[in-house]
Amino acid sequence: MPRPVLEAKGLAKKYGQVSVLSDVTLDIRAGEVHAIIGENGAGKSTLMRLLSGYVEPTSGSLWMDSAEVVFPKPAMAQASGIVLVHQEILLAEALTVAENLFLGRELTRNGIIDDRTMQRITSSKLAEIGCRVSPSALVRDISLADRQLVQIARALLDNYRLVIFDEPTAVLTSDEVETLLAIIVRLKNQGIAILYISHRLDEVQRLADRVTVLRDGKMIGTYPGRTLSQMDMANLMVGRELATLYPKKSIRCISEPMLEVSGATVPGFVSDISFAVHKGEILGFGGMIGAGRTELFEGILGLRPGTAKLRLRGESIHIRKPLDAIEAGIGYLTEDRKGKGLLLGEQLASNLTLSALSRVHPHRLLRKSRDREALVHAVDTYDIRLKSYSLQAGQLSGGNQQKLLLAKVLLTNPSVVIIDEPTRGIDIANKAQIYSFIHKLVETGKACIVISSEMQELIGICDRILVMREGRISGEVTGADMTENKIALLATSNVSMSKEFQGVRHT
Numbered sequence: 481m482p483r484p485v486l487e488a489k490g491l492a493k494k495y496g497q498v499s500v501l502s503d504v505t506l507d508i509r510a511g512e513v514h515a516i517i518g519e520n521g522a523g524k525s526t527l528m529r530l531l532s533g534y535v536e537p538t539s540g541s542l543w544m545d546s547a548e549v550v551f552p553k554p555a556m557a558q559a560s561g562i563v564l565v566h567q568e569i570l571l572a573e574a575l576t577v578a579e580n581l582f583l584g585r586e587l588t589r590n591g592i593i594d595d596r597t598m599q600r601i602t603s604s605k606l607a608e609i610g611c612r613v614s615p616s617a618l619v620r621d622i623s624l625a626d627r628q629l630v631q632i633a634r635a636l637l638d639n640y641r642l643v644i645f646d647e648p649t650a651v652l653t654s655d656e657v658e659t660l661l662a663i664i665v666r667l668k669n670q671g672i673a674i675l676y677i678s679h680r681l682d683e684v685q686r687l688a689d690r691v692t693v694l695r696d697g698k699m700i701g702t703y704p705g706r707t708l709s710q711m712d713m714a715n716l717m718v719g720r721e722l723a724t725l726y727p728k729k730s731i732r733c734i735s736e737p738m739l740e741v742s743g744a745t746v747p748g749f750v751s752d753i754s755f756a757v758h759k760g761e762i763l764g765f766g767g768m769i770g771a772g773r774t775e776l777f778e779g780i781l782g783l784r785p786g787t788a789k790l791r792l793r794g795e796s797i798h799i800r801k802p803l804d805a806i807e808a809g810i811g812y813l814t815e816d817r818k819g820k821g822l823l824l825g826e827q828l829a830s831n832l833t834l835s836a837l838s839r840v841h842p843h844r845l846l847r848k849s850r851d852r853e854a855l856v857h858a859v860d861t862y863d864i865r866l867k868s869y870s871l872q873a874g875q876l877s878g879g880n881q882q883k884l885l886l887a888k889v890l891l892t893n894p895s896v897v898i899i900d901e902p903t904r905g906i907d908i909a910n911k912a913q914i915y916s917f918i919h920k921l922v923e924t925g926k927a928c929i930v931i932s933s934e935m936q937e938l939i940g941i942c943d944r945i946l947v948m949r950e951g952r953i954s955g956e957v958t959g960a961d962m963t964e965n966k967i968a969l970l971a972t973s974n975v976s977m978s979k980e981f982q983g984v985r986h987t
């Protein structure tokens with residue numbers, strides 16, 4: 481049996497009187513992938529932070545090579561060969577990719593910063609992990625997926641003994657996921673220990689030699705990876721047998737157009753797109769990351785420069801800034817919940833009611849108790865798991881932040897709800913819940929647009945899917961045509977678009 485690189489014995493973490501992790505005992509061995517799975521808020525990220533010096537345990541100990549170790553700072557864990565690749569993107573946006581890779585450990589020659597060498601090494605590290613951005617590009621100008629890859633390249637710059645990945649594939653395309661999984665297998669074969677958190681149980685099943693399950697801060701057990709089916713893992717995480725993931729598709733009466741968009745153009749990303757979503761309809765937007773889907777909606781909703789003619793329930797509307805969209809009755813849930821969706825340093829209640837101040841506080845009378853009531857209601861309705869109502873948004877687990885954001889958008893009572901990547905970072909049980917919320921929305925006469933990189937998700941919940949490629953709509957699929965093959969073909973190949981695929985559905 482390979483030797484453990486790191487052992488945790490009876491590890492526990494409390495914030496004040498609140499216990500978020502208790503009595504975790506496990507080891508991570510050289511040359512193995514050890515996966516940690518659990519529902520949103522189960523304590524996975526907290527465990528990773530304890531192991532890598534970002535958070536200090538309340539009790540318990542860490543051991544390396546039969547000696548106890550303490551990591552009061554991440555730098556000390558790194559010096560011992562342990563690095564964490566964060567779930568959140570922690571890069572300096574105003575610096576270049578190469579500057580980020582070497583931030584805090586810049587290379588110098590004769591006392592002068594050696595940009596050329598840093599750029600060369602950056603190029604080769606990025607190529608190794610299949611990332612094609614230029615080392616001299618500013619981080620603020622590159623996509624979320626590329627930022628994640630840059631962060632991974634930064635972690636792989638040194639020779640570590642244990643690399644901890646906290647949901648590394650959440651923002652990657654399927655090709656990028658394959659490249660990353662291949663890198664992980666390569667690291668493992670080099671004898672590096674890998675700790676891997678993911679909500680994507682298919683990845684866990686493919687990669688993991690052992691799987692540790694956490695539930696509500698407690699360790700349920702460690703199991704050999706090969707013996708567990710994805711359903712076994714899901715049931716262990718949740719502690720009960722799970723029902724089906726997607727709601728049964730009902731035949732809904734999809735009638736008049738709710739939102740009609742024509743000639744949407746977002747310079748540099750999207751040209752001349754037209755489509756309509758109907759009352760009672762869930763319309764999907766598929767395509768590769770980078771196809772322009774997010775930019776299309778950011779352009780339409782005044783979040784970035786763009787032009788489009790819009791009609792809501794047949795009436796012309798003009799959106800110049802995000803508030804115009806909210807007032808018109810269009811709710812938008814961003815894919816970038818930490819960057820653009822929530823104020824992480826603010827309280828949960830004020831985050832929740834921020835876009836719906838006039839609804840929650842009529843007559844401009846701001847009352848804290850109303851914010852609190854709205855929060856209690858949202859926690860109950862959306863099953864947001866939290867240990868205290870007085871947390872800041874940044875102290876919620878990732879999946880619960882997503883649910884808070886959904887609650888925030890729906891509090892404005894929009895007629896059209898646009899959700900970009902609805903279940904990114906969401907565990908399997910909560911996914912089913914979010915799908916059922918979306919179904920309920922359209923059953924009450926709203927229209928919903930879902931942008932997703934997960935084809936199964938689009939197929940599972942949508943009535944119709946428009947596929948984008950290189951800033952245009954490359955096709956539409958409905959009914960039995962909604963298959964992964966058809967969507968992938970439209971997303972990647974140069975299938976020419978027939979006139980009826982201009983996106984406007986004729987009813």
Ligand SMILES: Nc1ncnc2c1ncn2[C@@H]1O[C@H](COP(=O)(O)OP(=O)(O)OP(=O)(O)O)[C@@H](O)[C@H]1O
Pocket residue numbers: 495500518519520521522523524525526527865866867871875876877878879880905907
């Ligand atoms: N600084 C903090 N103060 C108080 N509670 C915290 C703090 N940080 C985390 N928590 C709580 O600890 C619990 C575990 O959170 P953690 O982020 O470890 O969960 P997770 O399993 O990684 O979830 P997800 O899958 O949603 O990312 C959550 O209830 C969270 O609100």
